[in-house]
Amino acid sequence: xxxxxxxxxxxxxxxxxxxxxxxxxxxxxxxxxxxxxxxxxxxxxxxxxxxxxxxxxxxxxxxxxxxxxxxxxxxxxxxxxxxxxxxxxxxxxxxxxxxxxxxxxxxxxxxxxxxxxxxxxxxxxxxxxxxxxxxxxxxxxxxxxxxxxxxxxxxxxxxxxxxxxxxxxxxxxxxxxxxxxxxxxxxxxxxxxxxxxxxxxxxxxxxxxxxxxxxxxxxxxxxxxxxxxxxxxxxxxxxxxxxxxxxxxxxxxxxx
Amino acid sequence: xxxxxxxxxxxxxxxxxxxxxxxxxxxxxxxxxxxxxxxxxxxxxxxxxxxxxxxxxxxxxxxxxxxxxxxxxxxxxxxxxxxxxxxxxxxxxxxxxxxxxxxxxxxxxxxxxxxxxxxxxxxxxxxxxxxxxxxxxxxxxxxxxxxxxxxxxxxxxxxxxxxxxxxxxxxxxxxxxxxxxxxxxxxxxxxxxxxxxxxxxxxxxxxxxxxxxxxxxxxxxxxxxxxxxxxxxxxxxxxxxxxxxxxxxxxxxxxxxxxxxxxxxxxxxx
Ligand SMILES: Nc1ncnc2c1ncn2[C@@H]1O[C@H](COP(=O)(O)OP(=O)(O)O)[C@@H](O)[C@H]1O
Ligand SMILES: [Mg+2]
Numbered sequence: 001x002x003x004x005x006x007x008x009x010x011x012x013x014x015x016x017x018x019x020x021x022x023x024x025x026x027x028x029x030x031x032x033x034x035x036x037x038x039x040x041x042x043x044x045x046x047x048x049x050x051x052x053x054x055x056x057x058x059x060x061x062x063x064x065x066x067x068x069x070x071x072x073x074x075x076x077x078x079x080x081x082x083x084x085x086x087x088x089x090x091x092x093x094x095x096x097x098x099x100x101x102x103x104x105x106x107x108x109x110x111x112x113x114x115x116x117x118x119x120x121x122x123x124x125x126x127x128x129x130x131x132x133x134x135x136x137x138x139x140x141x142x143x144x145x146x147x148x149x150x151x152x153x154x155x156x157x158x159x160x161x162x163x164x165x166x167x168x169x170x171x172x173x174x175x176x177x178x179x180x181x182x183x184x185x186x187x188x189x190x191x192x193x194x195x196x197x198x199x200x201x202x203x204x205x206x207x208x209x210x211x212x213x214x215x216x217x218x219x220x221x222x223x224x225x226x227x228x229x230x231x232x233x234x235x236x237x238x239x240x241x242x243x244x245x246x247x248x249x250x251x252x253x254x255x256x
Numbered sequence: 257x258x259x260x261x262x263x264x265x266x267x268x269x270x271x272x273x274x275x276x277x278x279x280x281x282x283x284x285x286x287x288x289x290x291x292x293x294x295x296x297x298x299x300x301x302x303x304x305x306x307x308x309x310x311x312x313x314x315x316x317x318x319x320x321x322x323x324x325x326x327x328x329x330x331x332x333x334x335x336x337x338x339x340x341x342x343x344x345x346x347x348x349x350x351x352x353x354x355x356x357x358x359x360x361x362x363x364x365x366x367x368x369x370x371x372x373x374x375x376x377x378x379x380x381x382x383x384x385x386x387x388x389x390x391x392x393x394x395x396x397x398x399x400x401x402x403x404x405x406x407x408x409x410x411x412x413x414x415x416x417x418x419x420x421x422x423x424x425x426x427x428x429x430x431x432x433x434x435x436x437x438x439x440x441x442x443x444x445x446x447x448x449x450x451x452x453x454x455x456x457x458x459x460x461x462x463x464x465x466x467x468x469x470x471x472x473x474x475x476x477x478x479x480x481x482x483x484x485x486x487x488x489x490x491x492x493x494x495x496x497x498x499x500x501x502x503x504x505x506x507x508x509x510x511x512x513x514x515x516x517x518x519x520x521x522x523x524x525x526x
Contacts, residue, residue, distance in 0.1 A: 153341070156317075157340055159336070172351040247390060249351065252350075
């Protein structure tokens with residue numbers, strides 16, 4: 001029973017992928033396009049990138065920027081969000097500004113980032129930070145505000161100090177929702193790094209795509225870059241999802 | 257035996273700010289009673305009459321509008337680890353195992369000492385085999401056992417319980433009551449227990465404080481001298497139960513004329 005379930009879990013998505021590849025191939029052939037690549041040409045493109053050592057170089061460059069921008073966002077967003085969730089006055093003071101800054105697409109910040117950081121790694125790192133700090137902070141705020149009051153009352157009853165209260169109750173009580181925010185933020189960060197690299201720097205997967213198009217309309221490499229972005233995004237999400245499986249946080253997710 | 261009461265409530269009043277500004281919702285009026293050391297006292301009253309409010313004031317989570325609440329001779333200034341509250345909503349921490357939950361209030365103890373105390377209370381509430389389980393793996397009754405064990409492990413003088421068995425099914429509730437009385441007899445704690453269930457109060461306590469509808473006062477105090485374990489068919493049990501029912505203005509006969517069954521406070525507005 002469970003063996004069969006696990007089998008379909010892999011076979012069904014692979015089947016859908018195979019169907020899509022076939023449809024793609026057929027569509028290119030029927031249209032007679034000589035610019036848009038067929039799937040095997042994209043595969044060849046990927047192999048070529050690997051052989052030239054470009055793929056590894058660009059993947060590392062993109063991941064490097066995401067790691068920095070995202071880590072900064074976690075280090076600042078989580079404490080800031082917990083603080084605002086706990087102190088009503090701080091929430092009142094900062095929330096309107098957060099809600100105003102949040103809808104500004106990180107893409108709109110690109111000119112500003114270039115002005116401030118020139119064409120260096122700092123520009124995309126700054127953009128990734130901006131894109132991911134808001135979902136993280138907002139989820140931390142909501143996590144504190146939605147905390148069951150009974151946990152706090154029980155903790156007060158046992159005479160915990162402020163520090164113990166934070167470490168033993170507030171942090172574990174909010175962790176599941178913070179992890180969800182982190183997962184959303186990582187997805188956004190990966191979206192933004194590609195956009196930032198198209199404009200603000202000259203390396204990384206985003207740069208690969210724009211460069212392949214500008215220098216010789218190499219659409220096989222454009223799509224190869226897109227495929228790599230998709231695959232790495234999938235792996236990143238699978239990795240963060242592992243965080244949700246720890247016993248200390250599993251209670252926070254409805255039967256998963 | 258000392259005669260000084262452990263809990264003293266004197267002329268306690270409580271009102272909350274109402275929905276419109278300036279409006280007040282009067283919840284408690286002129287509450288007076290005492291609880292002796294080692295006594296098991298139940299507070300019964302209709303839903304929404306202010307039982308939780310009263311217990312929360314005694315427990316230090318709320319401040320009364322007027323009057324005094326003294327516990328062990330001291331005015332209550334806030335929650336205190338010497339008096340542990342068992343909450344109406346289960347207050348067991350879902351991110352800790354059964355063992356970690358029960359040991360929660362024992363941070364100052366050494367590791368082996370804590371393990372010994374936790375093992376003792378796991379045994380007492382019958383959770384052997386579930387030491388490493390998380391609350392989401394437990395039934396409602398077992399979670400309530402964890403919370404009671406966590407309260408006991410902190411070695412408080414008094415335990416405040418706010419409808420701790422309210423969410424459990426009938427059979428589990430009966431079993432939990434029997435276990436609670438057994439634990440109370442062996443641990444010799446003072447227990448102040450809130451419930452809206454008259455039968456529960458008569459099965460458990462030495463004395464029952466009967467509250468009226470809102471604004472609540474203490475209508476009567478019924479002493480229960482029945483021997484334990486209590487026989488739920490005995491004449492004494494039934495007579496005590498009926499006395500409380502009629503004190504709350506309720507008839508035990510279903511289908512009777514509504515007017516006569518109205519609570520006393522509704523018939524004679526103060
Ligand atoms: N924080 C509060 N603010 C305003 N009204 C409250 C508050 N807490 C309780 N009340 C009101 O006080 C009354 C008594 O509530 P409660 O003590 O919870 O009743 P019980 O526990 O007997 O069911 C209810 O009418 C409730 O709406
Ligand atoms: Mg209540």
